[in-house]
Amino acid sequence: MTPGARIAAAIEILDHIQSGQPAEQALTRWARGSRFAGSGDRAAIRDYVYDALRHWRSDACRGGGVTGRARMIGRLRAQEADLAALFNGVGHAPSALSDAENTGGVPEAEGDIWDMPDWLIAVFKASLGAQAKGTALALTGRAPVTVRVNTTKADVTTAQAQLLSEGVETMPNPRADTALTVTAGPRRLRNAASYLNGLVELQDAASQAAIAGIDGAGTALDFCAGGGGKALALAAAGWHVTAHDTDPARMRDLPARALRGGHHIALYAPDDIANAGQFDLVLCDAPCSGSGTWRRTPEAKWALTQDRLDALIELQAQVLEAAISHVAEGGRLVYATCSLLQGENEGQVDAFLAAHSGWRVTQVQHWPVDTWGDGFFAAHLARN
Numbered sequence: 001m002t003p004g005a006r007i008a009a010a011i012e013i014l015d016h017i018q019s020g021q022p023a024e025q026a027l028t029r030w031a032r033g034s035r036f037a038g039s040g041d042r043a044a045i046r047d048y049v050y051d052a053l054r055h056w057r058s059d060a061c062r063g064g065g066v067t068g069r070a071r072m073i074g075r076l077r078a079q080e081a082d083l084a085a086l087f088n089g090v091g092h093a094p095s096a097l098s099d100a101e102n103t104g105g106v107p108e109a110e111g112d113i114w115d116m117p118d119w120l121i122a123v124f125k126a127s128l129g130a131q132a133k134g135t136a137l138a139l140t141g142r143a144p145v146t147v148r149v150n151t152t153k154a155d156v157t158t159a160q161a162q163l164l165s166e167g168v169e170t171m172p173n174p175r176a177d178t179a180l181t182v183t184a185g186p187r188r189l190r191n192a193a194s195y196l197n198g199l200v201e202l203q204d205a206a207s208q209a210a211i212a213g214i215d216g217a218g219t220a221l222d223f224c225a226g227g228g229g230k231a232l233a234l235a236a237a238g239w240h241v242t243a244h245d246t247d248p249a250r251m252r253d254l255p256a257r258a259l260r261g262g263h264h265i266a267l268y269a270p271d272d273i274a275n276a277g278q279f280d281l282v283l284c285d286a287p288c289s290g291s292g293t294w295r296r297t298p299e300a301k302w303a304l305t306q307d308r309l310d311a312l313i314e315l316q317a318q319v320l321e322a323a324i325s326h327v328a329e330g331g332r333l334v335y336a337t338c339s340l341l342q343g344e345n346e347g348q349v350d351a352f353l354a355a356h357s358g359w360r361v362t363q364v365q366h367w368p369v370d371t372w373g374d375g376f377f378a379a380h381l382a383r384n
């Protein structure tokens with residue numbers, strides 16, 4: 001596809017998203033109906049669409065409207081691309097810009113500049129103080145691709161060399177000893193032997209750091225295991241891991257991932273968890289706004305409402321309440337979220353402590369949204 005044809009495709013997909021279709025569905029439908037597009041075309045179009053979702057408000061200002069065409073004009077204007085060369089009507093390229101489109105606008109309102117729903121700005125300011133604006137702007141960038149080296153299989157240097165031999169270039173990530181940031185060839189990763197044989201797993205560096213911050217070893221219950229990223233990291237760190245999720249379907253990939261990694265992880269369904277007993281460590285990687293990961297899931301930023309946030313905070317409290325009965329005498333409860341919001345993090349911990357007099361906080365850590373990783377929060381709680 002020509003550069004202009006790729007832009008025309010992104011415009012079409014953004015129009016579907018604007019009319020309410022989820023981004024992944026819009027991308028998949030477009031790809032199914034466009035067999036002529038190669039993998040490079042699809043990747044470039046996906047990048048345009050996700051960059052536009054991250055800049056949903058500011059691009060609309062720069063492009064002078066909310067259509068896919070206006071958003072792409074705004075996107076390319078932000079990138080200082082040669083609009084006249086791309087919008088020329090030749091072949092499948094979009095038609096030339098009108099006079100009004102040639103003028104465009106600039107983001108002026110705070111929500112337009114921050115690329116954030118208006119209601120959320122106050123929540124961000126209350127949660128992040130002087131870091132609020134910088135964090136909002138950081139969330140408009142692309143997230144790094146990071147792998148966790150399974151050090152039960154090989155050390156980090158060996159893994160890095162093997163990845164390189166398979167066309168995946170990496171550099172050490174200072175956030176965690178096991179983390180490598182992919183600097184070239186990320187699309188080769190899924191078919192690389194080092195990934196298929198469990199030497200590396202895709203996992204953000206902050207998640208790795210949160211697991212590395214849990215010292216010791218023993219029995220662990222990953223109470224909100226989902227796809228099992230944290231469960232696998234705990235197992236690789238020497239914990240004997242049991243995984244549970246209220247939605248067992250979310251754990252469907254976990255047995256295959258554990259097999260690849262050479263770990264044994266027991267799975268518990270919700271109706272069975274009462275029989276699981278107690279553990280030295282219970283990890284609650286709770287359902288949350290995901291605000292620390294909005295570079296990867298920008299639609300979630302626009303979909304969050306105050307009501308949904310309140311409901312999540314209520315759910316987190318319920319999850320903690322259900323999890324504590326599984327903490328053994330002298331054991332630890334680690335509450336974690338990939339959120340940046342105070343109400344989901346310290347606010348939740350404070351509410352827990354107010355309701356449970358026998359507990360204390362032994363450790364609290366925040367990880368920022370930056371070039372090394374996503375935003376993340378972890379609090380360690382112990383019985384008095």
Ligand SMILES: C[S@@+](CC[C@H](N)C(=O)[O-])C[C@H]1O[C@@H](n2cnc3c(N)ncnc32)[C@H](O)[C@@H]1O
Binds near residue numbers: 224225227229230
């Ligand atoms: C942040 S995700 C977990 C991600 C996972 N730990 C990982 O590292 O890949 C939160 C998970 O909590 C689960 N969940 C929601 N409500 C729950 C509850 N009441 N009890 C246990 N798990 C719950 C969700 O199904 C979801 O899979």
